[in-house]
Amino acid sequence: MAGLSREEVAKVARLARIALDDAELERFTDQLAQVLEHAADLEALDLAGVAPTAHPHGLANVLRDDEVRESLPRAEVLAQAPDVAEERFAVPRIIGEAP
Amino acid sequence: MNAIKVAGSVGSGATSAVEVVAESLERIAARNEELNVFVHLDPEGALAAAARVDERVAAGERLPLAGVPVALKDNLCVRGQPTTAGSRILAGWRPPYDATVVARLAVAGAVALGKANMDEFAMGSSTETSAYGPTRNPLDPTRVPGGSSGGSAAAVAAGMAPIALGSDTGGSIRQPAALCGLVGVKPTYGLVSRYGLIAFASSLDQIGPFAATVAEAALVLEVIAGHDPLDTTSLAEPAPELSTHLDDGVAGRRVGLCRELVEGADPEVVAAVARAAEALARAGATIEEVSIPELKLGLSAYYLIAPAEASSNLARYDGVRYGLRVEGPDVEAMNVATRTVGFGDEVKRRVMLGTYALSAGYYDAYYGQALKVRTRMIEAFARAYARVDTLLGATAPSVAFALGAKTQDPLAMYLSDVFTIPTNLAGEAALSVPFGTGEAGLPIGVQLLGPARSEAGLLAAARVLEAEEGR
Amino acid sequence: MSLPEGWEMVVGLEVHTELLTRTKLFCGCANAFGAEPNTQTCPVCLGLPGSLPVLNRRAVELAMAIGLALHATVSPSTFHRKNYFYPDMPKDFQISQYDRPINAGGYLDLPDGSRVGVERAHLEEDTGKSTHLGGTGRIHGAERSLVDYNRSGVPLVEIVSAPDIRSAAQARAYAAELRGILIASGASDGRMEEGSMRIDANVSVHRVGEPFGTRCEMKNLNSLRSLQRAIDYEAERQYALVASGGVVRQETRHWDEDRGVTSTMRSKEEADDYRYFQEPDLVDLAPEAAWVETVRAGLGPMPAERRARLAALLEDPTEAQLDAVGTVVDLGVDGFVEAAVAAGVEADRAIARAANELAGEAHERPGLSEQSFAATLRLEQSGDLSATQAKTVLSTLALAGGDPATVARELGFERMASGELEGLLERLVGEHPDEWRRYDEGDDKLAQFFTGQVMRATRGQADGKAVLEVLRARRGR
Structure with missing residues (x-):
């Protein structure tokens, strides 16, 4: 694991939709690099053939029946919204379509 | 104020829930400004709820937590009450629903006082990352109460409420319990429903109780545990019986004094753990020294897995549907402005770390590798539990530290979770129980760990240590 | 339209279909088209903090039904999060399936005898819907957008074909046949106009014998006709580009139905780092064999088999008659034809009347049963009703119901001496x-x-x- 670069941190910040000024970029790069350096002990391990664990317990097939439950009152839903128009959540213009 | 005594007294009609809650509110009024324990209080609501409990008692209902005031960590949703997870980005948000644990406490007759301070999105070990200012340790206000559930711990330690709920992702119940001289339980993953708990790291998060005594913690856990169809990861079994096993003792129990769970701790902490082992031995347990080298990898794995999940869990705070919005010329700019202003540094650090660990080209080296370490950790625990029933170690490396001591050094802060993290990675059970004091008379917590569903045995062992201390 | 000798297009289709469940994929909100905005939402499908998904059993069964109808293998699967920011996606990630889909490795045989591979058919959740204010009402030039989350969390199955398709007509035939299969399996209503079936097309061109070219993904293909036109346009565009020494860039392109052209929507860039990881809030899905077999046993005959069965009723059928058979199967009114034939009506007449008079939705003709359809056609066959009269009786029955002979009398349709x-x-x-x-x-x-x-x-x-x-x-x- 090579050292973390400022460019990589800047890219990650863009992906996470967080803006960083130059000083923050510098500071976060140092701090994240430290944490990743600590994580270098993982890289040294030979874990080929070890199955990953995404869940602590191996549960499977937990399902619910296809039965309608009451939805929330719309007024309550929209009351929390920063901006509403025509009973919908309003946002500034969207640049670019969904992938 | 002891929850069991309160419930008995209110349940028998000797006192009213309204009187009990009023007393709690007085204690809060006396010290909340100094300690910053509650970020949101609803005195009228609490008194009204208490009055309803009194009516239910009068109508003959038997309520296990009749009139017991409870502090709720601010990441538990309460319908209509501000719920911020300690973050500016959720300022003003009022959930339209109750967390399952909140509903279960209410059914049992407990009365929620308000929302207790916490590290922002539970990311921290000192309650200093809260957007609403740090909470101070009631035992020494120059020190931290631990975190991330520091407000919940402080509420109980300051006598504001006999019980509190917190959440534990890497030690966030056990570590503040240790630093505030309380019992804190991290239940088996899936024992308590996460529905309505604002997620930090979904595969690690678990809700659990704080209380001054083992018996109170056991009672609360019995009330909140048990299968919930709204949480797919909830274990499909009823709540375990805990209170009836409190005095089971540890005779014949094999206890492993785990080297990796004391290594690097302050000498006074190491000594307290050794004395705990002796106390358990006197009560009939056999003590064995064990070593589980894999536990040392826990910290690194945790600081990849938890941020990775968090980076995704926290994406929804985008200014569109609820909470903070900082306007921008287009939706992406609005998202960025909202998140930049709404998140504190620690959250930004972890979100970026997690985004990095999951991103193309790094997934295998970081996140993928961490998941495999998690497998190793589970296997290593399983081998240990084939030899011993319970593991014993420290909860935190030191007693409560001074405010500001670690805020400039994230890695040092992360290291204070080193003993608690492995249990979360394995999805197993552990608790912290006060045992002895250290520097400046501050409490030390020792940690008891067991396999999944071992809560009854851990609580019984904790009861032995508690009795040894004369509680 | 075609490419010059020695060149061919390579097409793969990604078809999303909404499932005919009563509720959404992960919550109990109603899955119904056309409700008032934001009236079918709850903490889960709004992605509110603290909410958790719980998987809908029926959605899993319908996904398996699709897989089995496409000869795919149902396997243990997991859910992943696909992470990207978009305002119509309340959690800013989509719960989908990634490296372990519920169905993999199937195929679809087309009426012309060709076979198209189906790589996978996986479960995922739909997004909400945005409308755009100001400008032209399209996303570009809009001043702001409004989001309705009723559709958020509606169950989808995405069916990904292999890149086996070699013409726009074949792509259209694949989509039409797949639509028939989705309807026949009970999984979907196949309504492209309501967006319950949506098609994206990956198109590339290459010289035969050489490696595949760079592909572009076409979106906004809202009908089978658009699909065919867009693919032809795009293949020609790419050929012209390559032939003039240009290079095709991998990108997503928008089909403009009015102008008949595709244009760049977005290029594949950094934003495509979706950071997939397993959804920690959901457990594995591992349908046991007995469950899979129950779903398989519940599947009715698929369109190809039904077409063959109806065609067999005709002696030496003409093209036009086979088209009518196809229409009958598309409309799902085979039962009417079979009931009529069983009642002694000539197959040709039964198929023609079913194809022409039973268009539209079943709920639009609540009064018409297979029996009254058959009885009406018998009256026509015996000469008691003219063809025109028979059609009028059918449309009257459709709305009002009743006995065909009585209805004919009430309409004054006496047999003319x-x-x-x-x-x-x-x-x-x-x-x-x-x-x-x-x-x-x-x-x-x-x-x-x-x-x-x-x-x-x-x-x-x-x-x-x-x-x-x-x-x-x-x-x-």
Whole structure:
């Protein structure tokens, strides 16, 4: 694991939709690099053939029946919204379509 | 104020829930400004709820937590009450629903006082990352109460409420319990429903109780545990019986004094753990020294897995549907402005770390590798539990530290979770129980760990240590 | 349209279909099209903090039904999060399936005999819907957008074909056949106009024998016709680009139906780092064999089998008759044809009437049963009703229901006695002597004229065949 670069941190910040000024970029790069350096002990391990664990317990097939439950009152839903128009959540213009 | 005594007294009609809650509110009024324990209080609501409990008692209902005031960590949703997870980005948000644990406490007759301070999105070990200012340790206000559930711990330690709920992702119940001289339980993953708990790291998060005594913690856990169809990861079994096993003792129990769970701790902490082992031995347990080298990898794995999940869990705070919005010329700019202003540094650090660990080209080296370490950790625990029933170690490396001591050094802060993290990675059970004091008379917590569903045995062992201390 | 000799296009289709469940994929909100905005939402499908998904059993069954109908293997699967920011996606990640889909490795045989591989058919959740204010109402140039989350969390199955398709017509045939299968399996209503079936097309061109070219993904293909036109346009665009020394860039392109062109929507860039990881809030899905077999056993016959069954009723069928068979199967009204044939109606008549008179949705004809359809066609076959009368009876039954003979009587559709018809024609011949002379001299086109006159006079109640018979009988008298 090579050292973390400022460019990589800047890219990650863009992906996470967080803006960083130059000083923050510098500071976060140092701090994240430290944490990743600590994580270098993982890289040294030979874990080929070890199955990953995404869940602590191996549960499977937990399902619910296809039965309608009451939805929330719309007024309550929209009351929390920063901006509403025509009973919908309003946002500034969207640049670019969904992938 | 002891929850069991309160419930008995209110349940028998000797006192009213309204009187009990009023007393709690007085204690809060006396010290909340100094300690910053509650970020949101609803005195009228609490008194009204208490009055309803009194009516239910009068109508003959038997309520296990009749009139017991409870502090709720601010990441538990309460319908209509501000719920911020300690973050500016959720300022003003009022959930339209109750967390399952909140509903279960209410059914049992407990009365929620308000929302207790916490590290922002539970990311921290000192309650200093809260957007609403740090909470101070009631035992020494120059020190931290631990975190991330520091407000919940402080509420109980300051006598504001006999019980509190917190959440534990890497030690966030056990570590503040240790630093505030309380019992804190991290239940088996899936024992308590996460529905309505604002997620930090979904595969690690678990809700659990704080209380001054083992018996109170056991009672609360019995009330909140048990299968919930709204949480797919909830274990499909009823709540375990805990209170009836409190005095089971540890005779014949094999206890492993785990080297990796004391290594690097302050000498006074190491000594307290050794004395705990002796106390358990006197009560009939056999003590064995064990070593589980894999536990040392826990910290690194945790600081990849938890941020990775968090980076995704926290994406929804985008200014569109609820909470903070900082306007921008287009939706992406609005998202960025909202998140930049709404998140504190620690959250930004972890979100970026997690985004990095999951991103193309790094997934295998970081996140993928961490998941495999998690497998190793589970296997290593399983081998240990084939030899011993319970593991014993420290909860935190030191007693409560001074405010500001670690805020400039994230890695040092992360290291204070080193003993608690492995249990979360394995999805197993552990608790912290006060045992002895250290520097400046501050409490030390020792940690008891067991396999999944071992809560009854851990609580019984904790009861032995508690009795040894004369509680 | 075609590419020059030696060149070919390579097409793969990604088809998203909404599932016909009562509720959404991960919550109990109703899955219904057309409700008032934001009235079918809850903490889960709004992605509120603290909410957790719980998987819908029926959605899993319908996904398996699709897989089995496409000859795919149902396997243990997991859910992943696909992370990207978009305002119509309340969690800013989509719960989907990634490296372990529920169905993999199937195929679809087309009516022309070709086979298209199906790589996978996986479960995922739908997004909300944005509308755009200001500008043209399209996303570009809009001042702001409004989001309705009713659709958020509606169950989808994405069916990904192998890049086996080599023409726009074949792509269209694949989509049409797949639509039939989705409807036949009970998983989808297949309504492209309501967006319950949506198609994206990956198109590339290459010289035969050389590696595949760089592909572009077409979006906004809202009908089978758009699909075919867009693919043809895009293949020609790419060929022209490559032939003039240019390079195709991998990108997503938007089909403009009005202008008949595709244009760049977004290029594949950094934003495509979706950071997939396993959804920690959901556990594995591992349908046991017995469950899979129950779903398989519940599957009715698929369109190909049904077409063959209907075609077998016809002797030496014509193209037009086979088209009608296809329509009957598309409409899902095979049962009407079979009931009519069982009641003694000629297959040709039953298929033609079903194809033409039973278009539209079943709920639009609540009063028409297979039995009353069959009985009406019997009345037509016996000559008690003319073709026009039979159609009127069918449309009346559709709305009001009832017994066909009674309905016919109430409509005044008495069988016209041949004497009555002859009397009417006598009068018409008198009124139109020139026309009659020309017919009488052998101009058969005038038969149509007199039939028309009879129909007008009887308000369509006469039997066209009987009119022709009477006309022929008068000839040369």
